[in-house]
Amino acid sequence: MQINPYGTDAVRLALDLVVHPPETAPELAARCRAAGLVVDVPVDATDLAATRDFLTDWLAVVDAADPPARSALLNTLLREASAHPRLTDHAGTGWHLHYRDPDLPLAGVLRALISVGTALHLAGRGMHRLGRCGAEDCDRPFADVSRTGRQRYCSPGCANRDAVRRHRSRARSVDR
Template identity: 40%
Template sequence: MQFEHDNMVGVHLAVALVNLDSSGSWMPETLEQTLRAHQIRRPHVTGSTSEDIRAWSRLMRPVFEASSQAERCQNINALLADGAASVYLTTHDNLRPHLHFAPDAQDLQSRVKAVTAGGLAIFALQAEGERLGVCALGSCRTAFVDTSRNGRRAYCSPRCANTDAVRRHRDKRR
């Protein structure tokens, strides 16, 4: 399955925010860097903005932890209801037509909610409700987006996959 980069900004921002929260490194400065890295315009972060977006990131985690396609879609629908009030097509900055889920004039928290909820919905549609997950290594809580060719990714990184394989091998030898 081929995924277009333009449609991936929201889903990659969603996973970055979920992981930023669970990593214990959430600070207004790191949040602002994360938002800039994911093309969010005017990402000036205040203390209250940071806490609002952090609460939103915690609402997104169940999307990655869902055990079924139906549960994942239900979780995304809840995010859409809260975060994406309007959808419209735009062609700003000489970009090809693409969707926006919130006007640029809205506050930062509303724009982040809209782009992540919309991005998760578009990705789930393209991936048939699959390909979002949390690392299968028990000691790791890292969320990920599976853009692999076969869509069977279970770990956030090769390191976690290798760690788990070594553990299974040692358990088997005992």
């Protein structure tokens, strides 16, 4: 997977793995491949467990109360995944940057990819561009990739349900 300038692809992969957690190591590998990540190492239960642990830490970044707290948490994840950037054409798909050491297990690749991608997303789009769904009956995380930067819901379905709820609430209060 090549990180786009805003980190959106890596953040979307993290969200997919959080919202629909893979149950097996082969499923984790398949989902990463489907997202465009080159998986050229064996993937086992250790990768699955380490990825789950990392995503729990990553959700703390999503849930951080303010930009300084979010930055501190993300800087910790970046420090744990740090390696000097390197130019590579490891898969023959074109030259691109990696922010990780070569030959890492998949969990290490995901830690680096998602940490750097999240940092690029927040630095490029705004520190407020991660959150939890604003619908009363949903707490899914989301990454705001909207043009305006005002996304409050994880999906159009949640936005529509919440709009209907608000409309019905107003209509009931008018009827009284």
